[in-house]
Amino acid sequence: MRLIELVVNSRPDAGAVGGLRYDAMDWRRLFSRAPNPDAGQAAEDPAERDRKIVLAYHDVTKHGSQRFARGPVDLDWETQPNPFRRWAGAEVLPLAHTPIGAEPRYEQVYVEGELAPHALDRAFASQLFFDSLALSAWKSAGESRWSLRVNPSSGNLHPTEGYLLAPAIAGLSATPFVAHYAPKEHALEVRARFDRALWDSLALGWPAQCVLVGFSSIHWREAWKYGERAYRYCNHDTGHAIASVTLAAAAMGWRATLLDELGSDAVARLLGLGDTRAPEAEEPECVLLLHPQSAERSAVELDDRPIERFAGLTWAGAPNVLSSDHVAWEVIEATADAARKPASVRARAAFESPWPAMPVGDEAISFRRIAHQRRSAVAMDGRSGLARDAFYQTLRRTLPSRAGAPFTTLSWSPRVHLALFVHRVADLEPGLYFLVRDPADETALREAMRPEFTWTKPPGCPADLPLFTLHGGDVRGLAARVSCDQQIAGDGCFSLGMIARFASSIAEDGAWMYPRLFWETGVVGQVLYLEAEALGLRATGIGCFFDDAVHGVLGLRNRAWQSLYHFTIGGAVEDTRIAREPAYATAPAGPL
Numbered sequence: 001m002r003l004i005e006l007v008v009n010s011r012p013d014a015g016a017v018g019g020l021r022y023d024a025m026d027w028r029r030l031f032s033r034a035p036n037p038d039a040g041q042a043a044e045d046p047a048e049r050d051r052k053i054v055l056a057y058h059d060v061t062k063h064g065s066q067r068f069a070r071g072p073v074d075l076d077w078e079t080q081p082n083p084f085r086r087w088a089g090a091e092v093l094p095l096a097h098t099p100i101g102a103e104p105r106y107e108q109v110y111v112e113g114e115l116a117p118h119a120l121d122r123a124f125a126s127q128l129f130f131d132s133l134a135l136s137a138w139k140s141a142g143e144s145r146w147s148l149r150v151n152p153s154s155g156n157l158h159p160t161e162g163y164l165l166a167p168a169i170a171g172l173s174a175t176p177f178v179a180h181y182a183p184k185e186h187a188l189e190v191r192a193r194f195d196r197a198l199w200d201s202l203a204l205g206w207p208a209q210c211v212l213v214g215f216s217s218i219h220w221r222e223a224w225k226y227g228e229r230a231y232r233y234c235n236h237d238t239g240h241a242i243a244s245v246t247l248a249a250a251a252m253g254w255r256a257t258l259l260d261e262l263g264s265d266a267v268a269r270l271l272g273l274g275d276t277r278a279p280e281a282e283e284p285e286c287v288l289l290l291h292p293q294s295a296e297r298s299a300v301e302l303d304d305r306p307i308e309r310f311a312g313l314t315w316a317g318a319p320n321v322l323s324s325d326h327v328a329w330e331v332i333e334a335t336a337d338a339a340r341k342p343a344s345v346r347a348r349a350a351f352e353s354p355w356p357a358m359p360v361g362d363e364a365i366s367f368r369r370i371a372h373q374r375r376s377a378v379a380m381d382g383r384s385g386l387a388r389d390a391f392y393q394t395l396r397r398t399l400p401s402r403a404g405a406p407f408t409t410l411s412w413s414p415r416v417h418l419a420l421f422v423h424r425v426a427d428l429e430p431g432l433y434f435l436v437r438d439p440a441d442e443t444a445l446r447e448a449m450r451p452e453f454t455w456t457k458p459p460g461c462p463a464d465l466p467l468f469t470l471h472g473g474d475v476r477g478l479a480a481r482v483s484c485d486q487q488i489a490g491d492g493c494f495s496l497g498m499i500a501r502f503a504s505s506i507a508e509d510g511a512w513m514y515p516r517l518f519w520e521t522g523v524v525g526q527v528l529y530l531e532a533e534a535l536g537l538r539a540t541g542i543g544c545f546f547d548d549a550v551h552g553v554l555g556l557r558n559r560a561w562q563s564l565y566h567f568t569i570g571g572a573v574e575d576t577r578i579a580r581e582p583a584y585a586t587a588p589a590g591p592l
């Protein structure tokens with residue numbers, strides 16, 4: 001049977017939600033956390049109820065060739081959300097533009113200990129945001145003008161907001177503070193100042209020099225265009241932001257660690273998110289601890305008492321209104337509510353990486369140039385190829401190596417593997433391939449997938465790269481078909497689906513693991529974006545795919561494994577009608 005027939009013939013259980021038919025479902029009842037008296041659910045464990053909600057959300061937001069997830073019928077351009085949150089009335093601290101030079105080299109950033117740690121000063125804070133969440137260009141065509149950013153976002157809608165929580169920083173602030181990052185201005189908006197004693201009690205036992213970077217998501221920005229599937233995209237984007245900040249910090253010799261003991265309430269309290277309101281509320285995502293790589297990597301203690309005191313700070317500024325009107329996508333808010341993380345629990349983390357950090361070669365590629373030039377291709381040329389060793393090297397970069405950014409930031413064992421559709425890699429037969437990112441999952445994956453898959457080592461594949469050939473053949477049409485018929489997935493050198501250990505992650509860790517699975521795919525995605533640029537190619541994240549058709553191709557029959565994000569890498573076709581301008585007309589005032 002040809003692979004394309006597998007898609008047509010696969011019979012996924014799309015349409016079924018926890019045993020209910022999707023069409024007949026009572027939405028409010030299914031997505032409500034309140035006990036359902038009809039079903040005698042008064043005694044249902046709330047954590048179990050939350051698991052059911054995220055699983056139901058996942059099922060009903062699957063795209064299929066016969067039915068797309070619910071979204072707006074037409075885009076209402078009048079209500080397009082403003083991509084820039086501002087806190088009116090908050091004190092603004094302009095950040096400096098750090099000129100982009102040849103250093104550090106791209107490969108150095110992935111290896112701890114390669115770069116001397118930067119001092120914690122204004123230049124550090126400036127470069128951290130400049131290389132991660134800042135604007136990278138303005139584009140225009142006809143009457144339209146829009147900005148692009150260093151971090152990617154589905155549909156360029158940018159639901160992710162960034163925050164800095166820091167002690168006094170030379171040249172920037174004489175007191176500890178919480179600030180929102182405003183990308184258009186490349187500036188910090190100070191939401192709260194507090195005294196040194198509170199910082200010291202918060203940071204007790206942490207490395208002497210450290211800051212926190214936090215993220216929130218404005219679901220409405222993404223839901224405006226994508227409707228109910230948007231919650232997934234917001235979490236891809238959080239993952240991209242985690243990787244962007246981690247790598248920007250690594251470029252200055254600093255390490256990032258996700259403080260995942262924190263519950264969502266504590267994240268909201270630390271970032272002052274209680275001042276935002278539905279339908280434009282900021283959903284608390286996570287907080288990263290950043291500190292020099294030379295400091296000991298020890299378990300970080302988190303004390304609730306100083307965090308509680310953030311509720312009593314004086315918070316400055318009022319959030320701007322992003323849209324004149326809104327559509328309520330209740331399913332998203334119900335799912336976000338169910339996926340909020342309780343305090344003091346952590347995801348399963350037993351994982352000893354078998355992979356050392358990759359060796360640093362002498363290629364003179366500037367990391368910062370790569371980060372700032374990163375773009376999504378809108379179309380691939382269907383011609384460009386990739387050398388086999390470069391392909392293997394790119395895949396190697398996505399493995400969670402020991403002592404290397406960005407995967408050491410995540411606190412859980414890897415859950416995401418790559419199913420690859422190879423089209424144009426020199427000396428490699430086109431076909432389906434698979435990269436196992438946690439060797440502990442290999443047996444279960446082999447058992448779950450089609451018995452006819454060969455699981456052989458491709459020619460020339462390095463011994464330490466867990467890459468397998470599954471099935472040879474031309475998979476260009478198949479890749480495009482399962483990617484919502486987007487040609488871009490068949491016209492690159494290769495495309496891929498990120499296959500997550502799904503049901504057991506939700507069952508064993510909790511509903512709050514659901515967004516984290518997407519964060520991990522976003523971190524992998526950011527590495528792929530940058531690798532593509534370093535290869536002289538271009539990547540595009542693909543959020544639109546026919547979920548169960550992908551599962552059908554691989555033979556995955558239930559929720560044990562689910563594809564969460566797709567990607568393609570190839571030679572981009574430039575749209576010459578679009579004009580480009582620099583990200584910032586003038587460098588902000590102030591010394592470096």
Ligand SMILES: Cc1cc2nc3c(=O)[nH]c(=O)nc-3n(C[C@H](O)[C@H](O)[C@H](O)COP(=O)(O)O)c2cc1C
Pocket residue numbers: 148149151152153154155156157233236237240374375376377378486488540541542543544545
């Ligand atoms: C989570 C995610 C999903 C995306 N899905 C698609 C997609 O299905 N098809 C597509 O052509 N581009 C897709 N993109 C590319 C975005 O449209 C692109 O990132 C956005 O326009 C911003 O442009 P930039 O990446 O050049 O900054 C996706 C990007 C992300 C981050």
